[in-house]
Each structure stands twice: as C-alpha cells, then as structure tokens.
Amino acid sequence: MKLKIILIVLSLVFAACKDANSERKPVGNEQPSEVKSTRPSLNYPENLSKVFEAHGGIGTWNAMNTLKFTMDKEGGDEITTTDLKNRKSLIQMPKHHIGFDGENVWLQKADTTSYKGNPKFYYNLMFYFYAMPFVLGDDGIIYENIAPLQFEGKSYPGIKISYKAGVGESPEDNYVMYYDSETYQMAWLGYTVTFFTNEKEEAYHFIKYRDWQTLNGLTLPKTLTWYNYENNLPTTKQRDLEFSDVLISEEKMDDSMFNLPEGAEVVQ
Numbered sequence: 077m078k079l080k081i082i083l084i085v086l087s088l089v090f091a092a093c094k095d096a097n098s099e100r101k102p103v104g105n106e107q108p109s110e111v112k113s114t115r116p117s118l119n120y121p122e123n124l125s126k127v128f129e130a131h132g133g134i135g136t137w138n139a140m141n142t143l144k145f146t147m148d149k150e151g152g153d154e155i156t157t158t159d160l161k162n163r164k165s166l167i168q169m170p171k172h173h174i175g176f177d178g179e180n181v182w183l184q185k186a187d188t189t190s191y192k193g194n195p196k197f198y199y200n201l202m203f204y205f206y207a208m209p210f211v212l213g214d215d216g217i218i219y220e221n222i223a224p225l226q227f228e229g230k231s232y233p234g235i236k237i238s239y240k241a242g243v244g245e246s247p248e249d250n251y252v253m254y255y256d257s258e259t260y261q262m263a264w265l266g267y268t269v270t271f272f273t274n275e276k277e278e279a280y281h282f283i284k285y286r287d288w289q290t291l292n293g294l295t296l297p298k299t300l301t302w303y304n305y306e307n308n309l310p311t312t313k314q315r316d317l318e319f320s321d322v323l324i325s326e327e328k329m330d331d332s333m334f335n336l337p338e339g340a341e342v343v344q
Contacts, residue, residue: 121219123260124235127209127253130260132294137210140292144323145206155321157329158203164334165199174199177334184340195343205283205300206319209253209262216240225254225264227310232256232263252280261288261295264310282310292324 120128128134137160144157152170159165167174173184174195183195204211212235220236232254239249254264266280282305287298300317303310336342 120213121221121235123221123233123255124209124212124219124253126260127235127255127262128213130255130295131209131262132290134210134213136293137213140294140324140326141328142323142325143203143207144321144325145319146321147202148318148320154202156202156206157333158200158207159329159331159334161328163200163203164331165203166334167199167202173337173340175334175336175340176200177336180336181343182336182340183343184337205265206297208265208285208297209255210294212237212251212253222252225252225266225309227264234266250280266308279305280308281305284310289322291322292326294324296322296324 120134125134128137140160142157143160144155147154147156149169155168157166157168162178163176164178165174165176171186171189172191173186174191175182175184176199181196181199183191185191216239218238218240220238222234222236225232225234234252234254237251237253250268252264252266253262254266255262262285265283265285267283268280282303284301284303285297286301288295289298290296296319298319300319302314302317304312304314
C-alpha cells in the first residue's frame with residue numbers, strides 16, 4: 077500500500093454498474109449502491125475527493141514528507157515517524173524499536189523483554205489508522221459506494237476500499253470509510269483483518285474519528301475511539317486512543333533513521 081502519486085490529473089472516470097455475481101457484503105442497514113469505480117492515477121470518486129477537501133486537500137497532503145505522532149500506551153509513550161513518500165517508518169517504544177527500511181521490517185530490543193505482537197503486522201498499522209482519509213488515495217485501490225452506516229439516528233454514507241492483488245502485506249483487507257453527509261468530514265472506519273489468515277474476514281471492526289485538529293493545513297484526528305461490534309455494526313464504546321505531539325511537515329527526515337541498527341533483527 078505504498079503511496080506512488082502521479083501529479084497529473086487526466087480526467088474523472090466513474091464506472092456505474094451492477095455486478096450480479098459480486099460477492100461483496102453490505103456493511104450497514106441498507107442495500108449497497110450500484111456504483112463502482114476504480115482509480116487510475118488521481119481520478120478519485122467525487123465523494124472521496126470531497127472528503128479529501130474537507131480535511132485540507134489531497135494536494136496539501138502530497139506536499140508533506142513526514143508524519144510523526146505520539147500515543148500514550150500502558151507501557152509508556154510510543155512515537156511513530158513515517159516518511160510519507162516511501163513509507164519507511166520507525167516506532168520508538170520504551171523497550172523496543174520497530175522499523176521499516178523500505179525492504180525489511182526490523183525489531184530492536186532495549187533488554188531481554190520479548191515483544192508481544194507481530195512487528196510485520198504492527199509497523200504501519202497505527203500510521204494507516206491515523207493518516208485516514210489520505211491513505212485512501214494510495215495506488216492499487218478499488219472504490220465502491222456502499223450502504224450508509226446508521227448509528228444513533230444518523231446516516232453516514234460509505235465508500236468501500238479494497239485492494240488489487242499483490243498490493244501491500246494484506247491485499248485481502250477491506251476498509252469502509254463513512255463520512256458526514258453535510259460536512260464530508262470522515263466519521264467512521266470499518267475494517268477487516270486478514271494478515272494472520274490471508275483469507276477474507278467476515279467481521280468488520282469499527283473506529284469512530286473525532287476531536288479533529290488542524291495542522292499545517294490538514295485536519296487530522298486527535299482521538300480515535302474503538303467500538304464493540306455486532307452484525308457488522310458498531311454497538312458500544314470500547315476504548316479511546318489519544319494522539320499528541322503531532323508533526324506533519326514538508327521537511328524530510330534523515331533516511332538513515334529507518335535503517336537496520338546494530339543489534340536489531342530482521343523480522344521474517
């Protein structure tokens with residue numbers, strides 16, 4: 077799911093069709109839309125383009141080179157730095173560092189404490205959640221309008237995001253981005269997890285996006301709230317995750333910070 081942006085807009089192309097043999101699954105309470113679209117280069121669906129604009133614009137995002145944020149975790153602060161052009165990343169935790177140098181994911185321990193998790197699954201996970209909706213402009217994505225999400229008396233239109241074969245670590249993953257029909261600001265993310273099975277998952281997990289903050293012309297989340305779910309719908313609040321010390325900048329970090337450090341191991 078690497079970002080390879082071509083800064084030439086050719087035309088806006090929509091393919092409106094109904095595939096009677098489609099295996100897609102509605103997410104929400106209504107029948108899904110019949111409109112599907114795929115994106116060559118920067119030909120985004122109109123509603124997704126409006127969502128981008130509501131958050132500062134895809135052009136503003138593309139001008140940035142670095143995203144950095146801190147999460148307050150139980151074991152201490154977790155600082156994530158990502159190069160937005162090549163998606164190299166570094167996650168700094170009190171007892172572990174996880175990095176991606178463009179080819180390999182690596183893990184470095186501060187002591188003998190084992191890392192409880194899978195670094196290849198985690199190294200870009202929180203980046204993708206935080207960098208919504210702009211990561212939905214990545215190459216290799218297929219867009220499809222889907223049934224609105226009904227929650228607490230409000231209807232949120234949705235765009236389903238799936239990936240072409242061979243894109244990213246988990247091309248079977250699906251996302252559904254729901255937005256406010258009046259402001260076009262992102263409101264919810266539904267997502268599946270296929271990394272561990274390489275098979276399509278039926279259940280969607282849900283995150284509510286709220287407490288927005290504007291930084292360097294871009295509107296980014298301050299709080300993500302995970303919800304319990306049932307029958308592919310969010311139910312009750314589960315937990316909040318706060319983001320602080322957010323940096324979104326045109327300045328490019330020294331590439332060496334992502335390199336495999338001495339004593340680290342490449343994750344297979």
